[in-house]
Amino acid sequence: xxxxxxxxxxxxxxxxxxxxxxxxxxxxxxQCKLKIGKELFTRAGPQLVEKLVSQxxxxxxxxxxxxxPNTVKKAVYAAAQLEVWMVNxxxxxxxxxxxxxxxxxDMAGNRHPLLIAVSVLTSLKSSDLVQLGISDDLPDFxxxxxxxAINEGLDGLVCSAQEASLLRETFGKAPLLVTxxxxxxxxxxxxxxxxxxxxxxxxxxxSYLVIGRPITQHENPAEALEMxxxxx
Ligand code: C5P
Numbered sequence: 141x142x143x144x145x146x147x148x149x150x151x152x153x154x155x156x157x158x159x160x161x162x163x164x165x166x167x168x169x170x171q172c173k174l175k176i177g178k179e180l181f182t183r184a185g186p187q188l189v190e191k192l193v194s195q196x197x198x199x200x201x202x203x204x205x206x207x208x209p210n211t212v213k214k215a216v217y218a219a220a221q222l223e224v225w226m227v228n229x230x231x232x233x234x235x236x237x238x239x240x241x242x243x244x245x246d247m248a249g250n251r252h253p254l255l256i257a258v259s260v261l262t263s264l265k266s267s268d269l270v271q272l273g274i275s276d277d278l279p280d281f282x283x284x285x286x287x288x289a290i291n292e293g294l295d296g297l298v299c300s301a302q303e304a305s306l307l308r309e310t311f312g313k314a315p316l317l318v319t320x321x322x323x324x325x326x327x328x329x330x331x332x333x334x335x336x337x338x339x340x341x342x343x344x345x346x347s348y349l350v351i352g353r354p355i356t357q358h359e360n361p362a363e364a365l366e367m368x369x370x371x372x
Pocket of ligand 1: 151153177261262263320321322330332350351352353354
């Protein structure tokens with residue numbers, strides 16, 4: 141498999157650079173992309189991102205920016221300068237913020253990262269929306285935010301694999317759909333409830349699969365990745 145072909149994004153949910161690099165030494169950029177989230181970034185910073193990029197990995201910087209438009213534009217541009225492959229924002233930041241995020245990415249020129257939006261966090265339930273004063277039901281609210289992100293020129297969405305088919309039906313083939321909650325049938329479910337196998341998720345419309353513990357906690361991560369890539 142050539143670099144960039146894998147649909148797997150490994151979630152590097154480690155509390156420090158040392159553990160993350162020990163894991164990364166066991167795998168190669170041909171096998172997967174890597175996701176760095178808030179905890180690891182807050183501990184290890186841009187240096188770790190640059191290190192992984194220089195090793196040839198495509199990095200998804202999962203910092204879910206959500207702020208006033210000008211701040212998000214600059215933050216997205218700063219991410220682009222780290223030469224990450226993908227960066228994300230919260231669609232809840234509103235239309236102007238999404239537009240500013242797009243401008244931030246475009247400022248990086250030809251080698252700009254993909255920009256995707258989180259619609260509704262999958263940890264939120266219908267009752268949370270009511271509490272927030274939102275009258276849409278959950279699927280309608282997901283569609284509303286997704287539509288806004290797509291209209292503002294974002295490349296896609298983070299969503300659950302369950303939502304992927306609804307979003308594909310509504311918005312067609314173009315948006316990238318990045319889905320966590322993936323478990324191969326040989327892996328433990330951990331704390332994930334609504335899970336899908338990698339193959340089911342792709343059939344449901346996912347473009348990229350975010351997978352953490354089934355790979356990072358496996359005794360042979362390269363083999364786990366290979367099994368998942370082969371299953372696709
Ligand atoms: O180990 P596991 O495969 O469950 O990791 C999934 C990754 O995707 C974690 O980084 C988690 O924070 C992230 N994620 C998720 N569910 C969401 C959004 C992000 O599991 N709705």
